[in-house]
Amino acid sequence: MSVFDQAWDWLTDGANWSGEGGVWQRLGEHVALTAGAVAIAAVIALPVALWLGHIGKGGALAVNISNIGRAVPTFAVLALLGLSRLGMGTVSTVVALVLFAIPPMLTNAYVGMRGVDRDLVEASAGMGMTGFQTLRRVELPLALPLVVTGMRTSAVQVVATATLAALVAGGGLGRIVTAGFQLQDQGQVVAGAFLVAVLALLVEGAFTLVQWAVARTPRRN
Secondary structure (H helix, E strand, O other): OOHHHHHHHHHOOHHHOOOOOOHHHHHHHHHHHHHHHHHHHHHHHHHHHHHHHHHOOOHHHHHHHHHHHHHOOHHHHHHHHHHOOOOOOHHHHHHHHHHHHHHHHHHHHHHHHHOOOHHHHHHHHHOOOOHHHHHHHHHHHHHHHHHHHHHHHHHHHHHHHHHHHHHHOOOOOHHHHHHHHHOOOHHHHHHHHHHHHHHHHHHHHHHHHHHHHHHHOOOOO
């Protein structure tokens, strides 16, 4: 029996989906980790990127600083946080995922804001709009497609990276993969990896639909 046959047998066994440590529980943990990390990253990164993009100062420095996180392996961050006062578990995992999710959001939002036609910005100022009104009613609607792209990139990356949470006693679908390694069950390992890939594709598809809807939404000043 090939490893793919073993993975299919594992996936079609109802006992693996329910109960403690079943697929549904691990899937819920994975989605919660991803949603929490992406939401926290958005609260941190987007206001900074939008404002710096609006004023046109300090953005390049902020982007470069945030991109340092891309050069550091996520596993190394997880290990360091696990050895810190945060300890092993969900908190360390969420912190690491937030650090990993910030750079794409911040970069895309800043680039989107700076890409807005300056003539439109100046025209809005000439109409008597305040800086905040210009940001909210002119710049943000035009930059929104790139903002959503950054969030999509972050979300998909976090889905894949959250699999490493199992290595620091976190939850998620990675626990299925690590359990398969411990049991030397290659079918379970492949099944766990397949579930992560499917979830990543679903998240990608959902954000693609959001991006499509944003692009088709009429802009109203």
